[in-house]
Amino acid sequence: MMPTATWRPPWGGSGRQVADGEVNVMLSESMIQLLTAFVDGEMNPRQREEVMRLLNKSAEAREMLRQLQENAHKVKMLPHRKVEPSLVDEIVEAIAERKAQPKPVLVARRRWMPYLAASLAASLLMGTIGVVYWRVLYDGDKSNKIDEPVIVQNDKKPEPKVIPDPLPTPKKQNPLLAMMSNMTEAIVRDTGAPVPPEKHFAASFRDLDKAGKATSQFVHELNRGKSVQLDITVKNNADAMKRLQAVLKHHEIKLVTDPSAKKKLDDKNQAKVEYLVYAENLTSGELAKLVNELSESYVVPAGLNNQKSVQSPYQKMTVLPLAADEKQTLAKLLGVDPSALERKDAKTATKTERSIVLLPTTPGAQPSAEVKQFVNSRRDAQPGALQVLIKIRQE
C-alpha cells in the first residue's frame, strides 16, 4: 500500500493502543468536528488543548484521528504528475492565433444591457452635475475679478486675451470610461472568463427586521431560485434554538424534531453543534417574516411577575444556492434518493400544513421515525414555495 509507513500519529506509537483504565468515550459530533479541524491544522490554542485532552482520555478519538490523518496523508502523498506534452507552445500559439490580448472584454450579453444603460445614465448625470458645478465655480471666480483693459502699445497689435476653456481637458480618465472599465469584471464573468467568484448575499440580522434595509434584498435573493441555503451564525445556540421554536409556534409552523437533535437542544453544552433545519413549503414572504421576527428583541419572563427584553441571538446570515453536495447530504439525512428532493409543482394551490424539520446533527445518521413521518407527509411544491436548508451555528 501507499507510503503510509512514513506516517506516525502526533502522540507517538501506532495510535491503536488503548491505555489501561481509560474511559471509553462515545465521540460526539462536536468532538469529531474538533478532530477534523485538528487534521486541517486550523484551530486555536484552546481547541488544541481540548483535542489533546480528548486524545489522552479516549482510545476511540485516537483511532479516529489516526484514520483521518492517515487518509489526509494518502491524498498528500499522491504522486506528482507532470503535464505532457507541455502546454506552453499550445497556449502561446493559441494566444497568437486568436490575437488575444490581456485587455477588457467588452462583449456583453443582453442581460447586462440594463446595467449598461443604468451606468450610462448615471455617468451622464454625474457629468451634467460636474459641468454645472464647474460653471458655478467659474462664474463665481470671474465675478470677483475686474477685467483688465487691453493696452495697445504703439504699433503692436494687442495680443488676444486668453480665455480659459470652460471645460478644461480632464487629466483623469473619463468617468464614463472608468465606470465601463469597472463593469468589465462583471461582463468578463458573464462571458465565461472567470474572475472573482460569485459573492453571496450576506446581512446582519440587525438589518433584517421589518423596516430593515436588507429585507427587500433578502426576499429578492430568495426569489432567484427554488432551492436555497441560509447559513446563519448566532451568539448562543441554546437561545437561538429556543427563539426559533417560539417564532415557528407563533407563525403556526410545525417543527418536526429528530430525537438526536432534540437531545442536543436539551444539552447544556451545545455550543459547537451545527443545527440543520429543512423546509420546503414556505414562500419567500413567509421566510422573510420569520427572519424579521428572529431579528427583533423579545420578552422573556424574569422573576414571578416581571419580564425583561432580550436582544436577538441571531447575528449574520448568508444566502447561497443549495449546492449539489448539500442536497446529497440532505437526502441522506431524510433517507430519500437525491432525485426525490426535486419536486413537481402542484397544479393548484392547496392549503397544506406548514412544517419544517430539525434534522439529526450527526452526519450519516439514519432517519428517525419523526423524520420519516415528515418525508411521508411531503406534498407537491406549492406555488412560490422554496426548498430551504438552514444551517445554524454558534459564532
Added chain:
Amino acid sequence: MSSDDLRLIRECREGNNAAYGELVSRYQDRLFNSLLRLVNNAEDARDVAQEAFLHAYQSLHTFKGDSLFFTWLYRIAVNTAISMKRKQRPTIRIQAGGDERNSVDPLDSTESNRPGYAIEMAEEERAVHDALAKLSPDHRAVLVMKDMEGMKYEEMADVLGVPVGTIRSRLHRARLEMRDIFMQQDKSDP
C-alpha cells in the same frame, strides 16, 4: 508575490506572449497535478488547465496582485473544473496508474528497489484516486486544496467564493466520507 511573476505579468500586459509562456511553464505542472485529482482523468485535467491559462491571460487586466498569481489562476481553474464536473454525467473515469505516460515515479529510491513496490504504489494511488472520485465535486475540491495544496480555510473560501464556515463543514464531511470509503475499500479488499 514573486517579483518575477509581477515582471512577467507586466510584460504580458504589454503584449509579450513569450512572458506568458514563461508563466505557463512555471505553473502548469502544479496546476495540472491538482486538476488531475479534481476531474479524475489526465485528458480533462489538461483541457481544464489549458482553458484556465487562456482565460487567465484574457482576464489579466483584472488581476490586481492582491493574491498570488497561482492562487488567482487556481481559482479560475477550480471553478472551471467544478462547473465541468457538474455538467458531466455522473460517470467515473479512473485513469490513475494505468497510463504509461503517467508512470509512477518512486519517491524513495531505496524503497523503490524492493520488488513489487511500484505495483503497490500504483494500487494505492488508484485506491486514493478512486476514493476521491466518489466524493462530490465540492467535497473533492476542498480536500485537494487542503491536503495537496496546503491552503488555509480563508484562501479556500476566496477561491471557491463561499464563507469560511462552509469550507469548514465541507472539509469535515469530506473527511468523514473519505474515511467511510476507505473502510469499505478495506472490507472489500482484505
